[in-house]
Amino acid sequence: MKNIAVVLAGGTGSRFGSPVPKQFLQLSGRAVIEYSIEVFNGHSAIDEVAVVVHPDWRDEMERIIGRNHWGKMTKVIDGGSERYMSSLNAIMAYIDYPDDTNLLLHDAARPMVSMQIVDHVVDALRTHEAVGVAVPSTDTVWEVHPDITENDVGRFVARIPERRLMWRAQTPQAFRLPLIRDAYQRALQDPMFQATDDCGVVRKYMPSTKIYVVEGLEKNRKITFAEDLL
Secondary structure (H helix, E strand, O other), rough: EEEEEEEEEOOOOOOOOOOOHHOOEEOOEEEEEEHHHHHHHHHHOEEEEEEEEHHHHHHHHHHHHHHHOOOOEEEEEOOOHHHHHHHHHHHHHHHOOOEEEEEEEEEOOOOOOOOHHOOOEEEEEOOOEEEEEEOOOOOOOOOOEEOOOOEEEEEEEEEEHHHOOOOOEEEEEHHHHHHHHHHHHHHHOOOOOOOOOHHHHHHHHHOOOEEEEEEOOOOOOOOOOHHHOO
């Protein structure tokens, strides 16, 4: 069984409000993306590391790789215009690999992924085809629906799920290669296909597959806005 970590860095930072994508900004002397790659490259259970990057930033990524000498880095893959396209491009890059290959898909904007989290994900992959990382929500979560009246467009509480059942998803999200490949093949046949994460694709298009959840860490947070760098 081979474990391949793919760091997804194809975004251009539109929500972040910076001309430089957030994964290439400096954080304590290194680019944000370097931190997660360092963890995967240094983990004994990870056999290969790849990165998906927007074509405009490929040269910068190559420079970062050159100065770090990561021995497990094998591929730089072009990203797509949407998040799911970057995942799909990564899957296609390994389409000819054996069926017992595992892909660990990780957002480059989560620089604080730990060896401990990778340990738990890899261990879970021994017995599960799909593995997600999440932390229990400490906040009450509201499901909010828009309501349009004659004079107003507002947002209103539609449902309040039980808090103990609500967990906040993190990455990596990991899958046996044939599973995530087949899930995306089915998704691409759906004209209404939308996705925000890869577990969501498996959950919708491979509904008989159970996605095992390992507990993440609060520090494995995602950099979304400028203040998150602080």
